[in-house]
Amino acid sequence: MTDATTLTAHELGALIEEIFLNVGFSTTQAGALARVILAGEQDACKSHGIYRIEGCLRTLKQGKVDPQATPKLQQDASAIVRVDAKGGFANAAFELGAPVLAERAHSLGLAALVINDCTHFSALWPEVEALTDLGLAAIAMCPSYATVAPTGGTKPLLGTNPLGFGWPRKGAHPYVFDFATSVAARGEVELHRIAGKPLPEGWAMDENGTPTTDATLALEGAMLPFGGHKGSAISTMIELLAGVMIGDMTSPEALEFLGATNIAPRHGELIIAFSPEKFAEGRGGASLDRAETLFDAILGQGARLPSQRRFAARAESQANGIRLTAEEVALLERLRKD
Ligand code: NDP
Ligand code: PYC
Numbered sequence: 001m002t003d004a005t006t007l008t009a010h011e012l013g014a015l016i017e018e019i020f021l022n023v024g025f026s027t028t029q030a031g032a033l034a035r036v037i038l039a040g041e042q043d044a045c046k047s048h049g050i051y052r053i054e055g056c057l058r059t060l061k062q063g064k065v066d067p068q069a070t071p072k073l074q075q076d077a078s079a080i081v082r083v084d085a086k087g088g089f090a091n092a093a094f095e096l097g098a099p100v101l102a103e104r105a106h107s108l109g110l111a112a113l114v115i116n117d118c119t120h121f122s123a124l125w126p127e128v129e130a131l132t133d134l135g136l137a138a139i140a141m142c143p144s145y146a147t148v149a150p151t152g153g154t155k156p157l158l159g160t161n162p163l164g165f166g167w168p169r170k171g172a173h174p175y176v177f178d179f180a181t182s183v184a185a186r187g188e189v190e191l192h193r194i195a196g197k198p199l200p201e202g203w204a205m206d207e208n209g210t211p212t213t214d215a216t217l218a219l220e221g222a223m224l225p226f227g228g229h230k231g232s233a234i235s236t237m238i239e240l241l242a243g244v245m246i247g248d249m250t251s252p253e254a255l256e257f258l259g260a261t262n263i264a265p266r267h268g269e270l271i272i273a274f275s276p277e278k279f280a281e282g283r284g285g286a287s288l289d290r291a292e293t294l295f296d297a298i299l300g301q302g303a304r305l306p307s308q309r310r311f312a313a314r315a316e317s318q319a320n321g322i323r324l325t326a327e328e329v330a331l332l333e334r335l336r337k338d
Pocket of ligand 1: 045047048120121122123124125142143144160161162163164176177178179180181182183184185186188304305306307308309310311
Protein backbone atom coordinates (compact mmCIF):
# COMPACT_ATOMS: atom_id res chain seq x y z
CA MET A 1 0.00 0.00 0.00
CA THR A 2 1.58 3.34 -0.99
CA ASP A 3 -1.12 5.43 -2.69
CA ALA A 4 -4.20 7.03 -1.19
CA THR A 5 -6.69 4.27 -0.74
CA THR A 6 -10.08 3.28 0.56
CA LEU A 7 -10.37 0.52 3.14
CA THR A 8 -13.39 -1.24 4.58
CA ALA A 9 -13.92 -0.92 8.33
CA HIS A 10 -12.96 -4.57 8.66
CA GLU A 11 -9.68 -4.04 6.78
CA LEU A 12 -8.68 -0.92 8.69
CA GLY A 13 -9.67 -2.42 12.06
CA ALA A 14 -7.62 -5.56 11.35
CA LEU A 15 -4.59 -3.46 10.33
CA ILE A 16 -4.73 -1.35 13.49
CA GLU A 17 -5.14 -4.43 15.66
CA GLU A 18 -2.16 -6.09 13.95
CA ILE A 19 0.05 -3.08 14.76
CA PHE A 20 -0.79 -3.40 18.46
CA LEU A 21 -0.52 -7.20 18.54
CA ASN A 22 2.90 -7.00 16.84
CA VAL A 23 4.34 -4.91 19.69
CA GLY A 24 3.04 -7.17 22.45
CA PHE A 25 -0.47 -6.01 23.36
CA SER A 26 -2.87 -8.78 24.43
CA THR A 27 -5.85 -9.52 22.20
CA THR A 28 -8.10 -7.83 24.79
CA GLN A 29 -6.08 -4.60 24.75
CA ALA A 30 -5.33 -4.59 21.01
CA GLY A 31 -8.95 -5.34 20.08
CA ALA A 32 -10.37 -2.56 22.26
CA LEU A 33 -7.76 -0.08 20.96
CA ALA A 34 -8.45 -1.01 17.35
CA ARG A 35 -12.22 -0.61 17.82
CA VAL A 36 -11.99 2.92 19.28
CA ILE A 37 -9.37 4.16 16.77
CA LEU A 38 -11.34 2.68 13.87
CA ALA A 39 -14.48 4.42 15.20
CA GLY A 40 -12.59 7.75 15.14
CA GLU A 41 -11.57 7.27 11.49
CA GLN A 42 -15.00 6.01 10.47
CA ASP A 43 -16.66 9.10 11.96
CA ALA A 44 -14.03 11.55 10.60
CA CYS A 45 -12.74 12.44 14.07
CA LYS A 46 -9.13 12.72 12.99
CA SER A 47 -7.83 14.03 16.34
CA HIS A 48 -8.60 10.61 17.87
CA GLY A 49 -8.14 8.30 14.88
CA ILE A 50 -5.02 6.60 13.50
CA TYR A 51 -2.91 9.64 14.37
CA ARG A 52 -3.12 8.39 18.01
CA ILE A 53 -1.41 5.05 17.29
CA GLU A 54 2.12 6.45 17.55
CA GLY A 55 1.31 8.06 20.91
CA CYS A 56 0.07 4.70 22.20
CA LEU A 57 3.27 3.02 20.98
CA ARG A 58 5.44 5.73 22.61
CA THR A 59 3.52 5.18 25.86
CA LEU A 60 4.36 1.48 25.64
CA LYS A 61 8.05 2.13 24.84
CA GLN A 62 8.33 4.40 27.87
CA GLY A 63 6.87 1.69 30.10
CA LYS A 64 3.84 3.78 31.06
CA VAL A 65 1.16 1.29 30.00
CA ASP A 66 0.86 -2.47 30.59
CA PRO A 67 0.14 -4.10 27.21
CA GLN A 68 -0.96 -7.33 28.87
CA ALA A 69 -3.18 -5.77 31.54
CA THR A 70 -6.35 -7.70 32.30
CA PRO A 71 -8.93 -5.28 33.71
CA LYS A 72 -10.68 -6.47 36.86
CA LEU A 73 -14.31 -5.88 37.78
CA GLN A 74 -15.01 -5.46 41.49
CA GLN A 75 -17.75 -7.92 42.41
CA ASP A 76 -20.54 -6.28 44.39
CA ALA A 77 -24.12 -5.16 43.73
CA SER A 78 -23.76 -1.43 44.39
CA ALA A 79 -24.67 1.46 42.09
CA ILE A 80 -20.95 2.19 41.78
CA VAL A 81 -19.45 -0.31 39.37
CA ARG A 82 -15.67 -0.33 39.71
CA VAL A 83 -13.16 -1.58 37.16
CA ASP A 84 -9.44 -1.57 37.87
CA ALA A 85 -7.76 -1.18 34.48
CA LYS A 86 -4.51 -2.52 36.03
CA GLY A 87 -2.40 0.00 34.14
CA GLY A 88 -3.80 -0.91 30.71
CA PHE A 89 -5.77 1.30 28.34
CA ALA A 90 -9.22 2.52 29.46
CA ASN A 91 -10.95 0.99 26.45
CA ALA A 92 -10.69 -2.65 27.53
CA ALA A 93 -11.76 -1.65 31.05
CA PHE A 94 -14.80 0.17 29.67
CA GLU A 95 -15.80 -2.84 27.56
CA LEU A 96 -15.68 -5.01 30.70
CA GLY A 97 -17.64 -2.61 32.91
CA ALA A 98 -20.24 -1.20 30.49
CA PRO A 99 -22.66 -4.18 30.47
CA VAL A 100 -22.70 -4.22 34.28
CA LEU A 101 -23.18 -0.43 34.39
CA ALA A 102 -26.11 -0.74 31.98
CA GLU A 103 -27.75 -3.55 33.93
CA ARG A 104 -27.47 -1.57 37.22
CA ALA A 105 -28.73 1.68 35.62
CA HIS A 106 -31.76 -0.13 34.19
CA SER A 107 -32.62 -1.72 37.53
CA LEU A 108 -31.70 1.16 39.88
CA GLY A 109 -32.42 4.10 37.57
CA LEU A 110 -28.91 5.48 38.04
CA ALA A 111 -25.45 3.91 38.25
CA ALA A 112 -21.83 4.95 37.79
CA LEU A 113 -18.82 3.21 36.32
CA VAL A 114 -15.50 4.15 37.91
CA ILE A 115 -12.42 3.13 35.97
CA ASN A 116 -9.17 3.44 37.89
CA ASP A 117 -5.52 3.20 36.92
CA CYS A 118 -6.02 3.45 33.17
CA THR A 119 -4.14 5.04 30.30
CA HIS A 120 -6.57 7.17 28.31
CA PHE A 121 -6.25 8.80 24.92
CA SER A 122 -9.60 8.31 23.26
CA ALA A 123 -12.77 10.19 22.41
CA LEU A 124 -15.68 9.63 24.80
CA TRP A 125 -18.54 9.41 22.28
CA PRO A 126 -17.98 5.68 21.58
CA GLU A 127 -18.58 5.09 25.28
CA VAL A 128 -21.73 7.20 25.65
CA GLU A 129 -23.07 5.72 22.42
CA ALA A 130 -22.54 2.19 23.76
CA LEU A 131 -24.95 3.20 26.55
CA THR A 132 -27.50 5.10 24.43
CA ASP A 133 -27.64 1.95 22.26
CA LEU A 134 -28.99 0.23 25.39
CA GLY A 135 -31.66 2.90 25.99
CA LEU A 136 -29.72 4.84 28.64
CA ALA A 137 -28.65 8.46 28.94
CA ALA A 138 -25.00 8.83 29.91
CA ILE A 139 -22.33 11.32 30.92
CA ALA A 140 -18.62 10.47 30.65
CA MET A 141 -15.65 12.54 31.80
CA CYS A 142 -11.98 12.24 32.65
CA PRO A 143 -8.97 14.42 33.46
CA SER A 144 -6.00 14.42 31.11
CA TYR A 145 -2.62 16.01 31.87
CA ALA A 146 -1.89 19.61 32.77
CA THR A 147 -1.90 21.57 29.49
CA VAL A 148 -4.62 24.20 30.04
CA ALA A 149 -4.36 27.40 32.11
CA PRO A 150 -7.33 28.22 34.34
CA THR A 151 -9.05 31.42 33.24
CA GLY A 152 -7.04 34.33 34.66
CA GLY A 153 -3.88 32.21 34.88
CA THR A 154 -1.07 31.60 32.40
CA LYS A 155 0.44 28.22 33.32
CA PRO A 156 -0.76 24.71 32.38
CA LEU A 157 -2.72 23.21 35.27
CA LEU A 158 -6.01 21.69 34.09
CA GLY A 159 -6.29 19.01 31.43
CA THR A 160 -8.20 19.26 28.17
CA ASN A 161 -10.70 17.21 30.22
CA PRO A 162 -13.32 15.80 27.81
CA LEU A 163 -17.03 15.70 28.59
CA GLY A 164 -19.36 13.43 26.65
CA PHE A 165 -23.14 13.18 26.90
CA GLY A 166 -25.61 10.91 25.17
CA TRP A 167 -29.41 10.66 25.07
CA PRO A 168 -31.16 7.70 23.38
CA ARG A 169 -33.69 8.32 20.62
CA LYS A 170 -36.18 5.97 19.03
CA GLY A 171 -35.47 5.29 15.36
CA ALA A 172 -32.78 7.98 15.13
CA HIS A 173 -29.13 8.42 16.04
CA PRO A 174 -28.78 9.39 19.70
CA TYR A 175 -28.27 12.99 20.76
CA VAL A 176 -24.53 13.04 21.58
CA PHE A 177 -22.04 15.76 22.28
CA ASP A 178 -18.44 15.17 23.21
CA PHE A 179 -15.84 17.89 23.58
CA ALA A 180 -12.65 18.95 25.24
CA THR A 181 -13.18 21.61 27.92
CA SER A 182 -10.29 23.48 26.32
CA VAL A 183 -11.14 25.58 23.25
CA ALA A 184 -10.13 22.57 21.16
CA ALA A 185 -8.65 19.14 21.86
CA ARG A 186 -4.85 19.08 22.14
CA GLY A 187 -4.93 16.60 19.28
CA GLU A 188 -6.27 19.42 17.08
CA VAL A 189 -3.32 21.62 18.06
CA GLU A 190 -0.93 18.78 17.25
CA LEU A 191 -2.60 18.24 13.86
CA HIS A 192 -2.15 21.97 13.12
CA ARG A 193 1.56 21.68 14.04
CA ILE A 194 2.03 18.62 11.82
CA ALA A 195 0.26 20.39 8.91
CA GLY A 196 2.29 23.61 9.52
CA LYS A 197 -0.93 25.60 9.89
CA PRO A 198 -1.49 28.52 12.31
CA LEU A 199 -4.02 28.06 15.10
CA PRO A 200 -7.18 30.16 15.22
CA GLU A 201 -6.88 33.14 17.61
CA GLY A 202 -7.88 32.45 21.20
CA TRP A 203 -6.75 28.84 21.49
CA ALA A 204 -3.48 29.21 23.38
CA MET A 205 -0.68 31.20 25.03
CA ASP A 206 3.09 30.75 24.75
CA GLU A 207 5.33 29.98 27.74
CA ASN A 208 5.29 33.68 28.72
CA GLY A 209 1.51 33.88 28.77
CA THR A 210 1.35 35.82 25.49
CA PRO A 211 -1.47 34.79 23.11
CA THR A 212 -0.11 32.80 20.17
CA THR A 213 -1.33 31.19 16.95
CA ASP A 214 1.92 29.21 16.57
CA ALA A 215 1.06 25.55 17.30
CA THR A 216 4.58 24.68 18.51
CA LEU A 217 4.67 27.62 20.93
CA ALA A 218 1.15 26.71 22.06
CA LEU A 219 2.20 23.14 22.83
CA GLU A 220 5.10 24.52 24.91
CA GLY A 221 2.84 27.05 26.61
CA ALA A 222 -0.77 26.65 27.73
CA MET A 223 -4.09 26.08 26.01
CA LEU A 224 -7.18 28.05 27.05
CA PRO A 225 -10.45 26.69 28.45
CA PHE A 226 -13.55 27.02 26.24
CA GLY A 227 -16.01 29.73 27.27
CA GLY A 228 -13.62 31.53 29.64
CA HIS A 229 -14.45 31.10 33.34
CA LYS A 230 -17.33 28.71 32.53
CA GLY A 231 -15.14 26.14 30.76
CA SER A 232 -12.48 26.64 33.43
CA ALA A 233 -15.03 25.73 36.14
CA ILE A 234 -16.41 22.71 34.24
CA SER A 235 -12.87 21.47 33.71
CA THR A 236 -12.19 21.89 37.44
CA MET A 237 -15.38 19.93 38.19
CA ILE A 238 -14.02 17.07 36.07
CA GLU A 239 -10.73 17.14 38.01
CA LEU A 240 -12.79 16.86 41.22
CA LEU A 241 -15.31 14.18 40.17
CA ALA A 242 -13.17 12.05 37.86
CA GLY A 243 -9.86 12.62 39.67
CA VAL A 244 -10.08 13.49 43.35
CA MET A 245 -13.47 11.83 44.08
CA ILE A 246 -12.62 8.49 42.47
CA GLY A 247 -9.22 8.37 44.14
CA ASP A 248 -7.22 8.77 40.98
CA MET A 249 -4.80 11.27 39.45
CA THR A 250 -5.68 14.86 38.63
CA SER A 251 -4.17 16.39 35.48
CA PRO A 252 -1.16 17.99 37.26
CA GLU A 253 -0.48 14.67 39.01
CA ALA A 254 -0.77 12.80 35.70
CA LEU A 255 1.77 15.14 34.09
CA GLU A 256 4.14 14.66 37.00
CA PHE A 257 3.75 10.87 36.71
CA LEU A 258 4.38 10.89 32.95
CA GLY A 259 6.93 13.68 32.67
CA ALA A 260 5.84 14.40 29.07
CA THR A 261 2.77 15.21 27.00
CA ASN A 262 3.71 13.21 23.90
CA ILE A 263 2.46 9.98 25.44
CA ALA A 264 -1.04 9.01 26.58
CA PRO A 265 -2.05 10.19 30.07
CA ARG A 266 -2.68 7.91 33.05
CA HIS A 267 -5.64 8.65 35.36
CA GLY A 268 -9.20 7.43 35.95
CA GLU A 269 -12.58 7.94 34.31
CA LEU A 270 -16.16 8.39 35.52
CA ILE A 271 -19.21 7.37 33.49
CA ILE A 272 -22.73 7.89 34.86
CA ALA A 273 -25.72 6.18 33.25
CA PHE A 274 -29.40 7.10 33.77
CA SER A 275 -32.58 5.26 32.84
CA PRO A 276 -34.90 7.93 31.36
CA GLU A 277 -37.83 5.53 31.83
CA LYS A 278 -37.16 5.08 35.55
CA PHE A 279 -36.68 8.80 36.15
CA ALA A 280 -40.02 9.57 34.44
CA GLU A 281 -41.97 6.99 36.49
CA GLY A 282 -44.98 8.65 38.10
CA ARG A 283 -44.53 11.71 35.86
CA GLY A 284 -46.31 10.39 32.79
CA GLY A 285 -43.31 8.50 31.39
CA ALA A 286 -42.57 8.87 27.66
CA SER A 287 -39.58 11.15 28.31
CA LEU A 288 -38.02 10.01 25.02
CA ASP A 289 -41.02 11.31 23.07
CA ARG A 290 -40.89 14.67 24.86
CA ALA A 291 -37.20 14.99 24.02
CA GLU A 292 -38.08 14.76 20.33
CA THR A 293 -40.11 17.96 20.66
CA LEU A 294 -36.98 19.73 21.83
CA PHE A 295 -34.79 18.30 19.05
CA ASP A 296 -37.42 19.24 16.44
CA ALA A 297 -37.45 22.81 17.76
CA ILE A 298 -33.64 23.04 17.56
CA LEU A 299 -33.61 21.72 14.01
CA GLY A 300 -36.62 23.89 13.17
CA GLN A 301 -34.45 26.99 13.66
CA GLY A 302 -31.94 25.73 11.12
CA ALA A 303 -29.45 24.67 13.82
CA ARG A 304 -27.84 21.24 13.70
CA LEU A 305 -27.57 18.68 16.45
CA PRO A 306 -24.11 17.81 17.78
CA SER A 307 -22.74 14.61 16.20
CA GLN A 308 -24.79 15.15 13.03
CA ARG A 309 -21.55 15.73 11.07
CA ARG A 310 -20.08 12.59 12.63
CA PHE A 311 -23.10 10.41 11.82
CA ALA A 312 -23.05 11.66 8.24
CA ALA A 313 -19.35 10.76 8.02
CA ARG A 314 -20.14 7.31 9.44
CA ALA A 315 -22.85 6.73 6.82
CA GLU A 316 -20.41 7.76 4.09
CA SER A 317 -17.70 5.40 5.45
CA GLN A 318 -20.17 2.55 5.70
CA ALA A 319 -21.37 3.10 2.14
CA ASN A 320 -18.07 3.84 0.42
CA GLY A 321 -15.28 2.76 2.78
CA ILE A 322 -12.77 4.80 4.78
CA ARG A 323 -10.54 6.99 2.64
CA LEU A 324 -6.95 7.47 3.83
CA THR A 325 -4.36 9.82 2.39
CA ALA A 326 -1.07 8.52 0.98
CA GLU A 327 0.70 9.81 4.12
CA GLU A 328 -1.72 7.97 6.39
CA VAL A 329 -1.33 4.77 4.40
CA ALA A 330 2.47 5.11 4.59
CA LEU A 331 2.26 5.68 8.35
CA LEU A 332 0.19 2.52 8.89
CA GLU A 333 2.51 0.54 6.66
CA ARG A 334 5.59 1.77 8.58
CA LEU A 335 4.00 1.02 11.96
CA ARG A 336 3.00 -2.46 10.82
CA LYS A 337 6.60 -3.24 9.80
CA ASP A 338 8.37 -1.57 12.77
P1 NDP B 1 -15.24 19.62 18.58
O1 NDP B 1 -15.14 21.02 19.02
O2 NDP B 1 -14.76 19.23 17.25
O3 NDP B 1 -16.74 19.10 18.72
C1 NDP B 1 -17.41 19.14 19.92
C2 NDP B 1 -18.85 18.69 19.81
O4 NDP B 1 -19.61 19.77 19.27
C3 NDP B 1 -19.08 17.51 18.87
O5 NDP B 1 -20.08 16.69 19.44
C4 NDP B 1 -19.54 18.19 17.58
O6 NDP B 1 -20.35 17.37 16.73
C5 NDP B 1 -20.34 19.34 18.12
N1 NDP B 1 -20.45 20.45 17.20
C6 NDP B 1 -19.47 21.06 16.49
N2 NDP B 1 -19.96 22.08 15.75
C7 NDP B 1 -21.29 22.11 16.00
C8 NDP B 1 -22.37 22.93 15.54
N3 NDP B 1 -22.16 23.92 14.68
N4 NDP B 1 -23.61 22.69 16.00
C9 NDP B 1 -23.83 21.69 16.88
N5 NDP B 1 -22.86 20.87 17.35
C10 NDP B 1 -21.61 21.09 16.92
O7 NDP B 1 -14.51 18.68 19.69
P2 NDP B 1 -13.17 18.90 20.52
O8 NDP B 1 -12.05 19.31 19.65
O9 NDP B 1 -13.44 19.72 21.71
O10 NDP B 1 -12.93 17.37 21.01
C11 NDP B 1 -12.69 16.36 20.04
C12 NDP B 1 -12.57 15.01 20.71
O11 NDP B 1 -11.44 14.98 21.55
C13 NDP B 1 -13.75 14.60 21.60
O12 NDP B 1 -14.25 13.39 21.07
C14 NDP B 1 -13.14 14.38 22.97
O13 NDP B 1 -13.67 13.28 23.70
C15 NDP B 1 -11.69 14.11 22.63
N6 NDP B 1 -10.81 14.44 23.74
C16 NDP B 1 -10.30 13.42 24.50
C17 NDP B 1 -9.48 13.70 25.56
C18 NDP B 1 -8.95 12.63 26.44
O14 NDP B 1 -8.24 12.93 27.38
N7 NDP B 1 -9.26 11.38 26.23
C19 NDP B 1 -9.12 15.08 25.91
C20 NDP B 1 -9.76 16.06 25.09
C21 NDP B 1 -10.56 15.75 24.03
P3 NDP B 1 -19.71 16.80 15.33
O15 NDP B 1 -18.66 15.81 15.75
O16 NDP B 1 -20.87 16.19 14.62
O17 NDP B 1 -19.13 17.99 14.60
O1 PYC C 1 -6.78 15.75 22.39
O2 PYC C 1 -6.68 16.91 24.25
C1 PYC C 1 -6.57 15.85 23.62
C2 PYC C 1 -6.21 14.63 24.36
C3 PYC C 1 -5.50 14.54 25.51
C4 PYC C 1 -5.41 13.21 25.81
C5 PYC C 1 -6.06 12.53 24.84
N1 PYC C 1 -6.55 13.41 23.96
